Amino acid sequence: MKMVRCRICGETYLGSEIPSHCPFCGAHRDHLISAEEYPADINDVQLTEVERADLETSIELERSNTRFYLGMAQHKSEHVLSSTYKRLGKVEAEHCELFCELAGVDEPEDLSVPMEVSDDWCANIAESVEREKRAASLYHQFAARATNERIREVFSAVSAVEADHIELDGVTADYAGCEHA
Ligand SMILES: [Fe+2]
Ligand SMILES: [Fe+2]
Numbered sequence: 001m002k003m004v005r006c007r008i009c010g011e012t013y014l015g016s017e018i019p020s021h022c023p024f025c026g027a028h029r030d031h032l033i034s035a036e037e038y039p040a041d042i043n044d045v046q047l048t049e050v051e052r053a054d055l056e057t058s059i060e061l062e063r064s065n066t067r068f069y070l071g072m073a074q075h076k077s078e079h080v081l082s083s084t085y086k087r088l089g090k091v092e093a094e095h096c097e098l099f100c101e102l103a104g105v106d107e108p109e110d111l112s113v114p115m116e117v118s119d120d121w122c123a124n125i126a127e128s129v130e131r132e133k134r135a136a137s138l139y140h141q142f143a144a145r146a147t148n149e150r151i152r153e154v155f156s157a158v159s160a161v162e163a164d165h166i167e168l169d170g171v172t173a174d175y176a177g178c179e180h181a
Contacts, residue, residue: 025161128169
């Protein structure tokens with residue numbers, strides 16, 4: 001068995017192989033390190049005004065995306081899709097918690113409250129693509145202007161995760177038989 005810890009979300013994973021992505025936050029394998037290497041003070045950061053504002057924007061964005069996916073997950077009629085989006089909701093909640101920790105604020109109280117969403121899988125998947133594109137591009141921008149190394153590391157890792165979610169939406173859109181835009 002191997003034990004690794006994710007430098008991005010801080011969660012520990014135990015398995016026979018190191019996974020390609022963190023199972024909790026989706027960070028790519030290069031962010032998975034041995035548990036002994038994980039610095040205890042990794043999230044003790046001094047934020048600039050810009051970094052603080054960018055984290056606040058990100059908390060709000062992840063809160064909304066988490067609740068949107070939990071809303072999609074409530075459709076009981078289609079198990080594969082609902083369980084996929086339930087998983088995605090958990091990943092976005094992990095991002096929200098990480099941003100809250102970096103900003104030194106409490107998690108939003110309604111983070112696990114599902115949003116009312118459409119009954120139409122294809123409409124929801126199309127909205128997911130828009131949400132993921134916005135997140136990937138915002139975090140890319142936030143990473144570029146961050147002066148703190150830790151903040152830059154987190155935003156660039158999470159931007160890559162959101163880009164992976166755009167690809168995932170392509171897979172679920174095919175599964176649901178949606179016409180591609
Ligand atoms: Fe992680
Ligand atoms: Fe995402």
